[in-house]
Amino acid sequence: xxxxEMVQNAAGRMVPTMVNGxxxxxxxxxxxxxxxxxxxxxxxxxxxxxxxxGDKRVPSIKEALVKCGIRDGMTIGxxxxxxxxxxxxxxVFAACDELGIKDLVWFPSxxxxxxxxxxxxxxxxxxxxxEGSLNGPLGAYASRGKMNGLxxxxxxxGRWQAVQDGEIHIDIAILAAPTADAFGNCTGDRGPNACGSxxxxxxxxxxxxxVIVATDNLVPFPCxxxxxxxxxxxxxxxxxxxxxxxxxxxxxxVLTKSPDRLMIAEYTAAFIRATSLYRxxxxxxxxxxxxxxxxxxxxxxHMLADGYxxxxxxxxxxxxxxxxxxxxxxxxxxxxxxxxxxxxxxxxENWNHVPTSPFTSYNWHGKGNFASMVDFVVLGATEVDVGxxxxxxxxxxxxxxxxxxxxxNCLDANITILPxxxxxxxxxxxxxxxxTLCGPGELIDVVITERGIAINPRRQDLIEQTKHxxxxxxxxxxxxxxxxxxxxxxxxxxKVTDDVIGVVKWVDGxxxxxxxxxxx
Amino acid sequence: xxxxxGEAGTRGGQVRSDCWxxxxxxxxxxxxxxxxxxxxxxxxxxxxxxxxxxxxxxxxEHGMVEVEDAGALPFVIDARLxxxxxxxxxxxxxxxxxxxxxxxxxxxxxxxxxxxxxLPGNTPKLMYNAGLYGADGVILDLEDAVAPAExxxxxxxxxxxxxxxxFGGAELMVRINQGERGLEDLEWIVPHGVQLILIPKVxxxxxxxxxxxxxxxxxxxxxxxxxxxxxxxIESARGTLKALEIAEACPFVNSLALGLEDYTADIGxxxxxxxTESVWMRGMLVNAARAARVQPIDTVFSDVGDEDGLRASxxxxxxxxxxxxxCIHPRQIPVVNQEFAPATAEIDKARKIVLAFxxxxxxxxxxxxxxxxxxxxxxxxxxxxxxxxxIATGLLADNWKQEA
Numbered sequence: 065x066x067x068x069e070m071v072q073n074a075a076g077r078m079v080p081t082m083v084n085g086x087x088x089x090x091x092x093x094x095x096x097x098x099x100x101x102x103x104x105x106x107x108x109x110x111x112x113x114x115x116x117x118g119d120k121r122v123p124s125i126k127e128a129l130v131k132c133g134i135r136d137g138m139t140i141g142x143x144x145x146x147x148x149x150x151x152x153x154x155x156v157f158a159a160c161d162e163l164g165i166k167d168l169v170w171f172p173s174x175x176x177x178x179x180x181x182x183x184x185x186x187x188x189x190x191x192x193x194x195e196g197s198l199n200g201p202l203g204a205y206a207s208r209g210k211m212n213g214l215x216x217x218x219x220x221x222g223r224w225q226a227v228q229d230g231e232i233h234i235d236i237a238i239l240a241a242p243t244a245d246a247f248g249n250c251t252g253d254r255g256p257n258a259c260g261s262x263x264x265x266x267x268x269x270x271x272x273x274x275v276i277v278a279t280d281n282l283v284p285f286p287c288x289x290x291x292x293x294x295x296x297x298x299x300x301x302x303x304x305x306x307x308x309x310x311x312x313x314x315x316x317x318v319l320t321k322s323p324d325r326l327m328i329a330e331y332t333a334a335f336i337r338a339t340s341l342y343r344x345x346x347x348x349x350x351x352x353x354x355x356x357x358x359x360x361x362x363x364x365x366h367m368l369a370d371g372y373x374x375x376x377x378x379x380x381x382x383x384x385x386x387x388x389x390x391x392x393x394x395x396x397x398x399x400x401x402x403x404x405x406x407x408x409x410x411x412x413e414n415w416n417h418v419p420t421s422p423f424t425s426y427n428w429h430g431k432g433n434f435a436s437m438v439d440f441v442v443l444g445a446t447e448v449d450v451g452x453x454x455x456x457x458x459x460x461x462x463x464x465x466x467x468x469x470x471x472x473n474c475l476d477a478n479i480t481i482l483p484x485x486x487x488x489x490x491x492x493x494x495x496x497x498x499x500t501l502c503g504p505g506e507l508i509d510v511v512i513t514e515r516g517i518a519i520n521p522r523r524q525d526l527i528e529q530t531k532h533x534x535x536x537x538x539x540x541x542x543x544x545x546x547x548x549x550x551x552x553x554x555x556x557x558x559k560v561t562d563d564v565i566g567v568v569k570w571v572d573g574x575x576x577x578x579x580x581x582x583x584x
Numbered sequence: 585x586x587x588x589x590g591e592a593g594t595r596g597g598q599v600r601s602d603c604w605x606x607x608x609x610x611x612x613x614x615x616x617x618x619x620x621x622x623x624x625x626x627x628x629x630x631x632x633x634x635x636x637x638x639x640x641x642x643x644x645e646h647g648m649v650e651v652e653d654a655g656a657l658p659f660v661i662d663a664r665l666x667x668x669x670x671x672x673x674x675x676x677x678x679x680x681x682x683x684x685x686x687x688x689x690x691x692x693x694x695x696x697x698x699x700x701x702x703l704p705g706n707t708p709k710l711m712y713n714a715g716l717y718g719a720d721g722v723i724l725d726l727e728d729a730v731a732p733a734e735x736x737x738x739x740x741x742x743x744x745x746x747x748x749x750x751f752g753g754a755e756l757m758v759r760i761n762q763g764e765r766g767l768e769d770l771e772w773i774v775p776h777g778v779q780l781i782l783i784p785k786v787x788x789x790x791x792x793x794x795x796x797x798x799x800x801x802x803x804x805x806x807x808x809x810x811x812x813x814x815x816x817x818i819e820s821a822r823g824t825l826k827a828l829e830i831a832e833a834c835p836f837v838n839s840l841a842l843g844l845e846d847y848t849a850d851i852g853x854x855x856x857x858x859x860t861e862s863v864w865m866r867g868m869l870v871n872a873a874r875a876a877r878v879q880p881i882d883t884v885f886s887d888v889g890d891e892d893g894l895r896a897s898x899x900x901x902x903x904x905x906x907x908x909x910x911c912i913h914p915r916q917i918p919v920v921n922q923e924f925a926p927a928t929a930e931i932d933k934a935r936k937i938v939l940a941f942x943x944x945x946x947x948x949x950x951x952x953x954x955x956x957x958x959x960x961x962x963x964x965x966x967x968x969x970x971x972x973x974x975i976a977t978g979l980l981a982d983n984w985k986q987e988a
Contacts, residue, residue, distance in 0.1 A: 323914035324713050461625040489600055489655030490623050514716055534978075549685070550712060550748065552634070552658040555626030 068564055070578075075453075077501055079575040083567055084193070084213045086231065091576040094504060099429050099572070104230030106271050118247040118285055120300045125238075125278060126159040128299040132236045132274035134160065137167045137192075141227075141234035141272055143265030144174035144197075145252055145401060149311030152240040152278055154178075155303065157185050167192040171234060173223055173264040174467045175202050178311070186211060195232070196223070197467020206565055207464045209581035215464065215566030217457055217502075217579075220400070221426025221433070221473035222569050224267050229429060231573060237268035237275045239292060240306040244279035248297025249290035252402070252419070253412045255281035257307045260381065260402020260411050261419030262291050269296040280306045291419055309405065319361070319384075320354030324485055324514040329358030331535060332442060332483040332512050337366045338533035339526060341439045341478060344371070345395075349378040349435075349474055350385075350442040352403045355483050359442050360384050367393055378425065378438055379470070381407035381417065389417060398434060400425055400470060426473035428571040433476070441477035445484055447498045450540050452505035452520045454482060455498040457568055460491050462558030462582045464566060468502060472571050475507035479526065486513035486547045491555050494518075494544040499558055501577040502568055516543045559583040590672030592737050593664035595652040601709035603656035605635075607668040610646040615639060621653035634658060638665045642678045658682065659748045660708040663740035670736065684747045684776070690810040691755050691779040693838045696720045696976055697879055697908040699920040700757060704729035705738030711745050715752030717914040718921060723757040726769050727784050735761065739772040746776040755779050757815070760795075767798045774802045774812060780838070785846060786816040787823045789833035796834045811836060815881065819843035820850045824865050827872035839879035841910075842869055857893070859900075870905035884910035891919060898923035925977035926970045934970035935984065937963065942985070 068080035073090035081088055089097060114120065122128045142153055153172070160168060166189045170182070177200035185191045186205070193213040198206055206215045218226060226232045241250035242258045252262035257280060269275050275297045282302050287294075320326060332355075336342050348363075350356040361384060367373065377385055378398045383406035388394045396416035402408050410417045425434040435441075446466065447455040456471050458464050474480070484493050493513070509526060511518045518540035519527050530537060548554050560580035570576040595604035603621075617635060621628050631653055639649070642665075649665075656664070662680045670676040700721035703710050707729075714722050724742040726735060746756060758773050759782035760766035766783065773781075783795050792814060799812050814837045816830050823830065824847070831840050844862050848855040855861065866882070873880035882901040885894045898909055898920050909920045926934070936954055941964050944952045952959040974980035 323717060326915065327716060461623075490657060491626055491655070514713060550657055550659075550750075552627065552630055555623070556629060559625050 067562075070564075073575065075501055075504060075576060077577045079567060079578050080214070080564055083216060083575070084195075088567070089574045091570050091574040094506060097572045097574050099229060101229075103228050104233065104271060106273055118294075120248055120294075120297060121246050122299045122301055124159075125155055125276070125301050125303065126162060128276045128301050129156070129159055129163065129236070131299060132276065134163065134165055134236060136165055137169075138165075138235035139169040139171050139195075139233060141237040141265075141268035142170070142172045143239060143262055143268065144172055144176065145259040145262050145264060145312070146240055146257075146307035147312050148176040148178045149308035150176065150178055150240065151308060152238065152303070152306045154181055156238050157182060157190060161185060161188070161190045166190060170194045170196070171232060172196045173220065174469065175199060177201055197469065198464060199467050200465060203464040203466070207462070207579070207582045208584065209561075209563055209565050211565070214564060215579065216569060217464075217468050217566060218569045219426065219468045219472035219571055220264065220422040220470045221428055221435070222468070222571050222573065224422040224427045225429045225571065225573055226569070227267050227271050228427065229573060234268055234272035235274065237265065237272035239265040239269060239275065239277050241277045241279040241292070242306070243281045243283055243287055244277050244300060245283055245285040245287040245294065246300050247285055248275070248277045248294030248300050249285070249287040249292070250277050250279065250294075251287055251289055251291045253289070253291070253408060255279075257281070257305065257309050258405075258408045258412075259307065259309070259312050260408045261399050263419050263421035264401065265292060266421045266423065269293070274298045276301060278303050278306055280304060319357050322354075325355045326358055327514050328483045328485065328512055329355050330362050331517060332359040332481060333362035333366055334533065334535060335481065335510060335512060335517060335530060336363060336440050337370075338530040338535065339479060340529050342372070344373060345375045346372070346439045347376050347378070347437065348374055348440045348442070349438045349477065351444060352380040352382060353444050356442045356444070357382060357384055359483060360388070364388055364393060378420070378434060379474075381410065383407065386410040386417070389414060398425065422470075422473075426470055426571075428473070429573075433473070435473050435476040438474070438477040440479050440481065441474045442481050442483060443471055443474055445482050445493075445503075447493055447495050448482060448484065448508070448511050449495045449498045449505070450544060452508040452511065452540070453498050453501050454503045454505075454508055455500045456502045458500040458579060460495070460499055460555050460558065462499060462560045462580060464579050468568070472503055475503050479510070480508050481510045481512060482508060483512040486515045486543055487551055490551050492544065492547040492551050494540060494547065495554070500568060500579055504576075511540060513543055515546055518543055588672055590668040590670065592667035592671060593656075595654070599654040601655050601657065601660070603651060603653040603661055603664050605661075605664040605668040606650040607644075607665070607672045608648040609644070609672055610648060612646055614646055615644070616648045617651070618649070619651045619653065621651070621655075623653070623655050631661060634661055635665060638662060638680050639669075641680055642666065642669050642676065644669060656708070657712060659744040660741065663708070663737070663744045667737045667740050682744050682748050686748065686750050686777070688751075688753065688756070688777070688779075691813065693811070693813065694879070695755065696973065697755070697839060697881060698924040699909060699911050699917045700881075701754075701911045701914065701917060702729065702884065705742050706730050706734045708741050708745070712749055714914070715750055715754055717917045718752075719754050719911060719914075719917045720908070720921075721755035721757050721780065722751050723759050723782060723910075725759045727759045727761050735765065739769060743772045743776050746773060746778060757782055759784060759817075767794065770795065770798050770802060774799055775806050775808070778812060779810070780813040780815055782815045782817055782841065784817050784843070785819045785823070786830055787820055788826055789829045792816050792830055792833035792837060796836055799836075813838040815839045815841050817841045817843050818869060819846035821847070824868055827869050828875055831872050831876035831878050837876070837878055839881050839908075840869055840873040840876075841881040842866065842883050844883050866904055866906075874905065879907040880905055881908040882906040882910070884912050885916065886912060888913040888916070891915075894919050895923060921977060924973070925979055926974050928979075930970055931974045931979060934967035934974070935980075937967035938971050939985070941967070
């Protein structure tokens with residue numbers, strides 16, 4: 065790999081000036097980068113090129129790809145609503161392989177362990193690289209320097225921004241649709257393999273040159289409701305199976321049984337209750353991690369005791385959130401991705417459980433977004449440092465194993481809380497400096513561990529509001545030292561080479577940090 | 585001296601926060617050390633240094649050491665290394681003692697023992713956060729929770745845990761084994777800060793006295809002055825009938841506990857959730873304990889998932905006269921602590937009595953009275969206890985007298 069020219073960004077991190085041949089803007093600080101120009105868009109089509117009957121069906125994925133004019137070097141977009149249960153993209157790239165196509169760039173909204181077989185197609189040259197969140201095996205592959213080009217990690221909002229701003233152009237989008245009609249209208253909230261929302265694919269449908277909808281549940285026109293409009297769709301393909309709904313439910317949506325995590329969740333709910341933003345009509349976003357789920361359950365008890373209702377809850381929906389919606393404790397769910405089948409059912413049945421998209425919720429280059437209207441957001445992290453900077457992409461050994469998801473976008477909430485254990489398997493979570501910077505400390509307000517709660521000194525208001533709540537509030541250094549004492553000191557720095565294998569984008573498209581190749 | 589390979593600890597995909605160490609003595613060639621670790625890039629070098637330093641302390645100059653680590657904390661690595669070496673050599677004088685980093689205030693005879701959390705002695709991953717859950721005591725268990733072949737390994741783990749883990753002010757308890765093995769257990773724990781010994785399956789005062797004598801011997805030898813309290817566990821018909829004499833065996837007995845698995849087997853009945861079969865026995869123990877002025881402590885509630893059942897069980901224990909209950913999962917602790925908390929009316933009455941007592945003391949009166957009513961000393965004592973409990977449970981402010 066040729067050496068990249070590196071510059072220091074406003075966070076003090078060294079970042080490359082070019083990524084995969086595209087010039088980059090180094091991170092300048094929160095809200096500092098001012099975009100210019102006009103949004104990108106697809107070529108203008110005309111109805112005369114499409115069947116007047118509205119039937120856009122073609123018999124196979126391979127044929128659809130050929131009709132779309134697939135050729136070497138194209139960028140293929142897809143959504144990840146099937147999470148680890150996706151069965152479509154392996155079929156798509158197998159078809160590309162059969163067609164002898166090379167050097168494709170796969171641009172998913174996230175990749176999962178189920179996509180591990182694609183490593184073989186990368187070795188073979190069918191896929192040149194994956195540009196998107198790399199969870200698990202694909203991340204490890206890239207961390208070892210084996211992928212061509214750099215990994216580019218973006219948030220969900222960042223993906224929308226990159227496409228909208230023309231940083232990335234999707235040649236062909238392939239959208240797995242749990243239910244669709246022959247015109248291409250489709251929805252994720254019903255069908256044998258329903259996944260809830262499918263709006264991570266919305267930008268793909270709006271901007272790609274060509275759009276293929278693949279479904280295993282074709283219904284007569286019109287597919288109601290439609291989350292994706294058929295007017296953006298070129299071809300519709302029926303396939304035997306697009307996904308395994310049992311694996312749409314990720315392991316992270318299981319309620320934790322760990323006493324430590326439950327304790328962290330209890331602290332988190334109590335902390336929220338102690339702040340002045342906790343009031344009738346508050347709003348919240350919680351992830352699908354076990355601790356976040358438990359937090360919602362404890363918070364529900366507080367809400368019942370206090371007689372408070374939440375105006376809206378954002379984020380991944382789960383059966384716990386649905387229960388609160390249906391018992392009237394939440395005004396509505398603004399659903400970014402649906403984590404379990406109860407969430408899917410609720411989206412189908414409840415008028416006030418609606419799919420949202422990265423455009424409404426996360427896009428920094430928009431006229432506002434929902435994320436900044438959220439009072440409390442509860443998020444995870446692999447590491448946090450004494451400056452409250454946090455990492456979600458790499459582990460302390462330097463391995464890139466996680467995508468960013470909506471995490472960076474959510475930091476825009478009024479109060480950002482990271483409930484995390486103070487150590488995982490001997491390795492302390494609080495560092496002097498995070499291995500990879502994904503979120504700047506000025507946006508992270510509270511770190512809640514089983515050993516105490518650290519409030520960012522920038523938030524004197526929160527320190528004041530919670531000081532009499534009987535919570536174990538401690539300086540972040542104190543928790544760090546306590547853990548290091550029994551862990552036998554801080555962990556050794558990651559063993560990495562000078563070779564950059566990936567970059568982390570900030571929500572505005574600037575480069576906030578680099579990820580280095582792990583030395584074996 | 586036997587010279588074989590010694591292994592200690594646990595390994596395999598599911599293991600966390602523990603390690604497995606094998607040691608093979610050699611007569612020359614120095615130390616050959618192989619370390620595999622799930623946290624290799626972060627702590628691999630630290631593990632190597634620790635093992636080499638440990639071997640030097642144990643006086644080992646030659647041998648082969650293999651380590652398979654799954655994120656064990658340093659105190660665990662020390663314990664596993666020492667056990668592997670001891671098993672290889674058959675005997676080992678030296679000990680690998682981690683530096684003692686915790687000191688805790690001596691334990692009072694009548695402190696609260698509402699909740700005590702059982703921790704299996706050879707499972708270090710459950711230990712280091714055990715102090716966070718608010719239990720009045722933690723029991724590091726050498727007896728039933730440890731397989732017979734792992735007793736030596738558990739002794740090492742518990743000894744090191746006593747030296748380095750901050751249990752958050754919980755009373756440090758160890759349940760030793762029965763008989764001679766139990767007396768040997770004492771050598772491993774009494775020098776390192778244990779505050780209370782649970783003696784299992786006690787049937788006579790002599791058994792308690794034997795433990796007391798061995799503790800006395802160790803304390804004399806090492807100049808330990810802090811008390812080591814005794815909690816005999818009654819688990820048989822004979823033990824039950826001797827309860828008073830066991831409770832009064834020596835001044836260090838501060839409580840009486842019970843175990844129902846063995847007891848029900850002993851009297852030939854099935855153990856039920858309702859517990860009708862043990863009502864008499866538990867009543868007997870409460871009376872024996874109260875007669876001896878020690879705390880009656882109830883057994884555990886073993887269905888971890890049944891919070892309502894636990895709550896009912898604690899209420900019943902409290903109604904029978906018990907002061908505490910065993911916990912086998914951290915989530916049980918808050919329920920037990922809450923349920924042993926005094927009721928509001930109880931607290932209000934106790935506050936009035938305590939204030940009247942303060943007033944009488946201040947005025948040098950020998951008799952406490954509330955209104956026109958005289959208050960007997962046992963009632964005053966009970967009220968003082970209730971107020972203390974109310975403060976401990978967070979139902980009464982520390983400075984309630986100023987607010988009163």
